[in-house]
Every structure is written in C-alpha cells, then in structure tokens.
Amino acid sequence: MSDRPWAGTRSPRTGVNRVSQQTNWVPTSVNIDKPSAARMYDYLLGGSHNFAVDREFLENTILAIQPEIKRFAIMNRAFMRRAMLFMLDQGIRQFLDLGSGIPTVGNVHEIAHRVDPSARVVYVDNEHVAVAHGQLLLEGKSNVVIVQGDITKPGLILSDQETRRVLDFDQPIGLLAITIGHYILDDQDPEQVFAAYRDALPSGSYLAMTHLTSDFSVVNADELTDAMKKSQNNVRARTRSEVLSLFGDFELVEPGLVTTSQWRPETPGEIEDPERDGLYAGVARRR
Known part of the structure; x- marks a missing residue:
C-alpha cells in the first residue's frame, strides 16, 4: 500500500486519479457522508484530498447533468x-x-x-x-x-x-x-x-x-441546482x-x-x- 494519504488509478470519465479512501489524518469534524464542493473541485483538478463520496457524486450525478464540468x-x-x-x-x-x-x-x-x-x-x-x-x-x-x-x-x-x-x-x-x-x-x-x-x-x-x-x-442550471x-x-x-x-x-x-x-x-x-x-x-x- 502507498504511504500517501490517498493513492489509486485514473478515472476513465474525469481523467484524474481515482483514489482510495484513508481518513486517519482527517479532523473528526469533517463530514465524509456528504459531498463537498471544495473536495470535488480538488478531484477535478487532479488533487488527492477528496473522499469516495465526493468522487462518486461527481461521476455518477454531476457529470451526467454537466459533462463539461472538468x-x-x-x-x-x-x-x-x-x-x-x-x-x-x-x-x-x-x-x-x-x-x-x-x-x-x-x-x-x-x-x-x-x-x-x-x-x-x-x-x-x-x-x-x-x-x-x-x-x-x-x-x-x-x-x-x-x-x-x-x-x-x-x-x-x-x-x-x-x-x-x-x-x-x-x-x-x-x-x-x-x-x-x-x-x-x-x-x-x-x-x-x-x-x-x-x-x-x-x-x-x-x-x-x-x-x-x-x-x-x-x-443545465436548474438540474445542477437541484442536484x-x-x-x-x-x-x-x-x-x-x-x-x-x-x-x-x-x-x-x-x-x-x-x-x-x-x-x-x-x-x-x-x-x-x-x-x-x-x-x-x-x-x-x-x-
């Protein structure tokens, strides 16, 4: 296993790394049950400080509505x-x-x-x-x-x-x-x-x-707002x-x-x- 906080393969949809989740360093106040705009943006730019909930919401929901978001x-x-x-x-x-x-x-x-x-x-x-x-x-x-x-x-x-x-x-x-x-x-x-x-x-x-x-x-502003x-x-x-x-x-x-x-x-x-x-x-x- 990599010694980095997150490591993984490249997503075929966004072209950025799909990373595995390790949260031992993350503050206990972090909500990892709901996606975060900041973490999704980090993922889109190829960053590694995001969670499965962010990647899945982006790839399964937001990209379906807004395929140009990357x-x-x-x-x-x-x-x-x-x-x-x-x-x-x-x-x-x-x-x-x-x-x-x-x-x-x-x-x-x-x-x-x-x-x-x-x-x-x-x-x-x-x-x-x-x-x-x-x-x-x-x-x-x-x-x-x-x-x-x-x-x-x-x-x-x-x-x-x-x-x-x-x-x-x-x-x-x-x-x-x-x-x-x-x-x-x-x-x-x-x-x-x-x-x-x-x-x-x-x-x-x-x-x-x-x-x-x-x-x-x-x-698709209305759909994006609802999502x-x-x-x-x-x-x-x-x-x-x-x-x-x-x-x-x-x-x-x-x-x-x-x-x-x-x-x-x-x-x-x-x-x-x-x-x-x-x-x-x-x-x-x-x-």
Missing part, C-alpha cells in the same frame, strides 16, 4: 492564474482568497511567490479538509495563512487576528472570489456580503471573480447583470465581464465560444 474547472483555474499575474504586474503584493478550497498545485501563494517571495496571502474557507491540508502545507510560512471561517460573515473574516496580522489594509489588496459567489444564496444577501469586502479595501485594490451563470445553454442540494453546498447560478452588480462601483479592467477563457488569454487556442463556457469572469479596480 473543462469549466480547468478554464477557471487558468483564469485565476492570469488574473493573479495581472494584479502582480500592477504591484499588488497581498491577497485575500475567499472560499479558497484545498490549496492544490498552482495555488495563489505559489503564483505570487514566483514573482515576489515576500507576497502575503490569506486563504479563507469553512471546509475542514481544506483548512487542515492548508495548515500542513503552510506550516512555517509567516506570510501565508489559512483562516477557517464563513465568508458570508465578512466582519468576522476581516477582523480575524491572522487576517490582520498578514494583511495591511492601508495598502492595496487583491481580493479573490473565484467560483465562490454562486455558493452565496439569495437569502444570505450576496450584494451586501461583497459590498462589505469591497468597502474594506483601500484605493488601488482589485477584485477578481468568477461566477456560475445560467445565461448559456451549456449550463447540489444533496451536497454540503447549494448553488445559485446568476445572470450577467446579477454578477456585474457584485463588483459594485469597482471599475472593470479590459475586456470587462466576459467568460473565463475570453479574459486576456495567452494564446488564441485558449479561447472558447461563450456558449461553451459556464462561468463569467472579470477583474475590477477600486479607484
């Missing part, structure tokens, strides 16, 4: 990298990553530290596996931390002792809301949640966001105008609010027709 995840990850590099080019050296998920390969602090090893990052998530793995990964790094918390309670996140230790709110910050807005339901007042985070950022800060949309036929009710994370796909409102009075940089593959692609081959993309993406600046 491509969505890859394009989303590629957008995050490009958005990070853009913000770094603008001089941003500190980042607040909301709903960061499990820090798999190509995570925020790795991208930032290739440009500037002194860059500071605060990850935020309420998923126990994400936090536990993040704490192990970040051990010994004084300028990167993961905070366990509910992003729909921005006052608690923004006032957290570790958030305040790592980030200087008198200097520009890159706020990342990558595939997190659609997990904030209408009764949680997403506009107010985002407004609280935006208001905490000084001039020159940026907000990078991706969000599931129901505008394109490739997304996700069986997981730990309900979703709410939104229209372009609804996503746009989450940026508030921040000024979108070119090319504005587009789909993930259309936001500043590095090569023409990366661009997909909008009708084949399920996520809006944009980066906006506080004047």
Whole structure:
C-alpha cells in the first residue's frame, strides 16, 4: 500500500486519479457522508484530498447533468492564474482568497511567490479538509495563512487576528472570489456580503471573480441546482447583470465581464465560444 494519504488509478470519465479512501489524518469534524464542493473541485483538478463520496457524486450525478464540468474547472483555474499575474504586474503584493478550497498545485501563494517571495496571502474557507491540508502545507510560512471561517460573515473574516496580522489594509489588496459567489444564496444577501469586502479595501485594490451563470445553454442550471442540494453546498447560478452588480462601483479592467477563457488569454487556442463556457469572469479596480 502507498504511504500517501490517498493513492489509486485514473478515472476513465474525469481523467484524474481515482483514489482510495484513508481518513486517519482527517479532523473528526469533517463530514465524509456528504459531498463537498471544495473536495470535488480538488478531484477535478487532479488533487488527492477528496473522499469516495465526493468522487462518486461527481461521476455518477454531476457529470451526467454537466459533462463539461472538468473543462469549466480547468478554464477557471487558468483564469485565476492570469488574473493573479495581472494584479502582480500592477504591484499588488497581498491577497485575500475567499472560499479558497484545498490549496492544490498552482495555488495563489505559489503564483505570487514566483514573482515576489515576500507576497502575503490569506486563504479563507469553512471546509475542514481544506483548512487542515492548508495548515500542513503552510506550516512555517509567516506570510501565508489559512483562516477557517464563513465568508458570508465578512466582519468576522476581516477582523480575524491572522487576517490582520498578514494583511495591511492601508495598502492595496487583491481580493479573490473565484467560483465562490454562486455558493452565496439569495437569502444570505450576496450584494451586501461583497459590498462589505469591497468597502474594506483601500484605493488601488482589485477584485477578481468568477461566477456560475445560467445565461448559456451549456449550463443545465436548474438540474445542477437541484442536484447540489444533496451536497454540503447549494448553488445559485446568476445572470450577467446579477454578477456585474457584485463588483459594485469597482471599475472593470479590459475586456470587462466576459467568460473565463475570453479574459486576456495567452494564446488564441485558449479561447472558447461563450456558449461553451459556464462561468463569467472579470477583474475590477477600486479607484
């Protein structure tokens, strides 16, 4: 048996490793009976911090509804990298990553530290596996931390002792809301949640966001919403105008609010027709 926490064969459907479940290191607070969006995303990206319940739900339920979901995840990850590099080019050296998920390969602090090893990052998530793995990964790094918390309670996140230790709110910050807005339901007042985070950022800060949309036929939004009710994370796909409102009075940089593959692609081959993309993406600046 492998000495890694999970090891196994490659799934023929997703093309990522199908891993066997060993949970002796996992915190007792982790719910391994219900699938988690963070762990499913980790699996889609080829990560190893997921459980059988996540893999089975994804392969047997979500892929039947949304067969393009692996491509969505890859394009989303590629957008995050490009958005990070853009913000770094603008001089941003500190980042607040909301709903960061499990820090798999190509995570925020790795991208930032290739440009500037002194860059500071605060990850935020309420998923126990994400936090536990993040704490192990970040051990010994004084300028990167993961905070366990509910992003729909921005006052608690923004006032957290570790958030305040790592980030200087008198200097520009890159706020990342990558595939997190659609997990904030209408009764949680997403506009107010985002407004609280935006208001905490000084001039020159940026907000990078991706969000599931129901505008394109490739997304089976109603079926996906119903299916996700069986997981730990309900979703709410939104229209372009609804996503746009989450940026508030921040000024979108070119090319504005587009789909993930259309936001500043590095090569023409990366661009997909909008009708084949399920996520809006944009980066906006506080004047």
